[in-house]
Amino acid sequence: MPVNTRSDAQRSRVLLVDAVQSLLEAGRIGFSIPELAAAAGVGVATAYRHFPTPQDALQAFHRRAIEHLVQALAAVDAGPDPVERFHRCCRTWVDQAGQWGPAVRYIRSSRGFIERLADGDESITALHDILAEVLNALALQGKTAEYDLTYAVLLWITIFDERVVYDLTEHRHWSPAQVTDHLTRAVAGALGITV
Numbered sequence: 001m002p003v004n005t006r007s008d009a010q011r012s013r014v015l016l017v018d019a020v021q022s023l024l025e026a027g028r029i030g031f032s033i034p035e036l037a038a039a040a041g042v043g044v045a046t047a048y049r050h051f052p053t054p055q056d057a058l059q060a061f062h063r064r065a066i067e068h069l070v071q072a073l074a075a076v077d078a079g080p081d082p083v084e085r086f087h088r089c090c091r092t093w094v095d096q097a098g099q100w101g102p103a104v105r106y107i108r109s110s111r112g113f114i115e116r117l118a119d120g121d122e123s124i125t126a127l128h129d130i131l132a133e134v135l136n137a138l139a140l141q142g143k144t145a146e147y148d149l150t151y152a153v154l155l156w157i158t159i160f161d162e163r164v165v166y167d168l169t170e171h172r173h174w175s176p177a178q179v180t181d182h183l184t185r186a187v188a189g190a191l192g193i194t195v
Contacts, residue, residue, distance in 0.1 A: 013050050013060075015040040020061040024103035033057070062107045065100040066123040072096050073130045082137035083195050089134055090184040093160050094176050098169065101162035113154055128153050138193060145192025152191050159186050 019040035023031045031039075036057055037047035051057040072095070076088045097104075109116065116124040132149040135156070139147050146152045160183055168174045168182070188195050 009050075012040075012042050012046050015042055016047055016050055016057060017061050017064055020057050021100065021103040024061075024106050029106050030054075058107050062104060062109075063123045065104050066127055068100065069093065069096045070123070070126045070130055073127075073134075078137070082134070082141055083143055083193070086134055086138060086188075086193065087184060087195075089131075090160070090187070091176075091180050094165055094180045094183065097160070097162045097165040098176060101166045102170070105163045105166050113157060114150060117150070127157070131156055135191070143194050155190050156187050159183055159190065 016036060019036055023029075023036065023039055028035070031054055033047050033051060033054060034044050036051070036054065037044045040047065051060065072092050073089050076085060076092055078085055111119075113124060113128075117128050128150065131153045135144065135146075135149055135152045138144040139149075144152070146155075164183070165179055168179045169176065174182070187193070
């Protein structure tokens, strides 16, 4: 009898989280764990070991989406011009939201961003920190009128909400470039960023 290895468990978890995205994109919001297991091609017992409830699976998918966003934003070259970095981060964000936004838009936390940040939520803290770094570089060069970094991050994530990106691309039929341009200008205006 084969032994279940750590890599098998990791592979099963990835398949399950991928299946969450597929189910949500298909509009299957109220899926059960057996349905998730079937969509992932894994056994029901395996699915329950990873995710005792559908809510646990949804949270894992949401956390992974934020982690991918943070990784993509962290890969944006800081360079000498903080305004250009801000623009590149905005483009990266819209590109990322195009990949997982249609599924993530169904997931909402009852807890606010600042509340989760204060509670030490790792993915929220990582997102806050990378965005605050970008905004702090702008502030140090006098390129923004807002110096409360957590408030500024809150405004940025509110304007770049995946539901907004989804609405503009799917229902206004804007290109990613148009979405990026409009949302970037909205954040710049809200934060007094001189571009």
